[in-house]
Amino acid sequence: MPAPQCATCHKARAALRRPRSGRALCGACFCAAFEAEVLHTVVAGRLLPSGAVVAVGASGGKDSTVLAPRLGISLRLVAVDEGIGGYRDAALAAVRRQAARWELPLTVVAYADLFGGWTMDAVARSTAGSGRSRACCTFCGVLRRRALEEGARLVGATHIVTGHNADDMAETVLMNFLRGDAARLARGGGLGSPGEGGALPRCRPLQLASQKEVVLYAHFRRLDYFSEECVYAPEAFRGHARHLLKLLEAARPSAVLDLVHSAERLALAPAARPPAPGACSRCGALASRALCQACALLDGLNRGRPRLAIGKGRRGLDEAGPPRDGEPERAPAPDAVPAF
Numbered sequence: 448m449p450a451p452q453c454a455t456c457h458k459a460r461a462a463l464r465r466p467r468s469g470r471a472l473c474g475a476c477f478c479a480a481f482e483a484e485v486l487h488t489v490v491a492g493r494l495l496p497s498g499a500v501v502a503v504g505a506s507g508g509k510d511s512t513v514l515a516p517r518l519g520i521s522l523r524l525v526a527v528d529e530g531i532g533g534y535r536d537a538a539l540a541a542v543r544r545q546a547a548r549w550e551l552p553l554t555v556v557a558y559a560d561l562f563g564g565w566t567m568d569a570v571a572r573s574t575a576g577s578g579r580s581r582a583c584c585t586f587c588g589v590l591r592r593r594a595l596e597e598g599a600r601l602v603g604a605t606h607i608v609t610g611h612n613a614d615d616m617a618e619t620v621l622m623n624f625l626r627g628d629a630a631r632l633a634r635g636g637g638l639g640s641p642g643e644g645g646a647l648p649r650c651r652p653l654q655l656a657s658q659k660e661v662v663l664y665a666h667f668r669r670l671d672y673f674s675e676e677c678v679y680a681p682e683a684f685r686g687h688a689r690h691l692l693k694l695l696e697a698a699r700p701s702a703v704l705d706l707v708h709s710a711e712r713l714a715l716a717p718a719a720r721p722p723a724p725g726a727c728s729r730c731g732a733l734a735s736r737a738l739c740q741a742c743a744l745l746d747g748l749n750r751g752r753p754r755l756a757i758g759k760g761r762r763g764l765d766e767a768g769p770p771r772d773g774e775p776e777r778a779p780a781p782d783a784v785p786a787f
């Protein structure tokens with residue numbers, strides 16, 4: 448059977464059916480609609496004021512690749528080199544190609560330089576003894592967030608933008624539900640964070656775009672991106688949430704966006720609200736304990752006791768807990784599981 452006509456231009460043959468709306472569109476009309484929707488998210492959500500200097504977290508992956516050239520404002524690419532052998536070097540090569548193609552300035556910041564020589568491979572070796580290789584993602588999420596902030600400041604950015612898409616966000620919501628983390632669920636639904644405690648404001652313009660559509664868009668625009676999974680990802684709890692989400696989505700196609708929106712609508716009972724954050728005694732970042740998440744993790748590593756900060760025998764950080772880049776900063780409360 449021939450493909451139907453595009454429901455927008457009524458000229459070309461449809462090349463895809465949009466997963467959410469079911470509309471059959473040609474590649475050009477789909478790309479135009481996708482771009483308009485992302486722009487609408489930015490404008491309607493007032494995510495980026497005019498005059499903003501924006502640091503885009505550039506991982507080389509599909510989301511940040513789709514995002515970067517679409518924003519049309521003063522952009523700087525900031526890539527974080529976590530020091531993951533066999534993974535990040537190839538991703539950074541993709542980021543360098545993108546920067547050259549779009550003629551955007553690129554700054555690479557490395558964990559090793561920022562965190563006293565610690566790379567993720569070294570962290571993995573240090574935490575392996577604990578028998579919890581899943582802890583890698585805890586460290587990486589917290590440190591990457593800090594590194595992106597440092598990189599953004601280095602390039603004079605006023606705002607940070609990351610490429611988290613709707614699937615990323617729904618996975619996080621699901622993980623928070625699975626952990627019963629009401630506090631993080633209640634604070635995590637917005638499209639960004641305003642930059643509490645002196646941190647730069649962050650936002651996620653692709654938060655309402657499904658992963659499928661991001662991939663389709665990258666395909667039709669022939670974008671060059673890096674698509675391999677991090678070598679430490681197979682151990683991560685996020686993988687279970689992703690699997691569960693796929694099952695849910697098969698039964699209910701709106702499951703991803705429903706979860707994203709559910710996080711926006713949750714209200715937190717006063718008794719469940721986290722304590723007001725203070726400042727980290729070491730670096731001044733937002734913290735509910737004496738040390739912020741990043742300083743606490745580095746402290747544990749430097750003392751040869753990485754599990755101190757991820758909490759054996761008490762509820763500290765767990766691998767699914769810390770915010771990924773672009774997610775709102777949550778001050779780590781004592782004995783609380785940071786999430787979202």
Ligand SMILES: Nc1ncnc2c1ncn2[C@@H]1O[C@H](COP(=O)(O)OP(=O)(O)OP(=O)(O)O)[C@@H](O)[C@H]1O
Nearest residue numbers: 504505506508509510511525526527609610611772
């Ligand atoms: N190494 C990095 N350097 C800079 N930004 C990063 C890095 N890793 C992740 N980010 C930011 O966080 C977002 C979500 O991270 P995630 O781990 O899902 O990335 P990814 O799967 O490697 O790539 P993408 O999300 O771009 O497809 C990215 O879109 C990017 O904006």
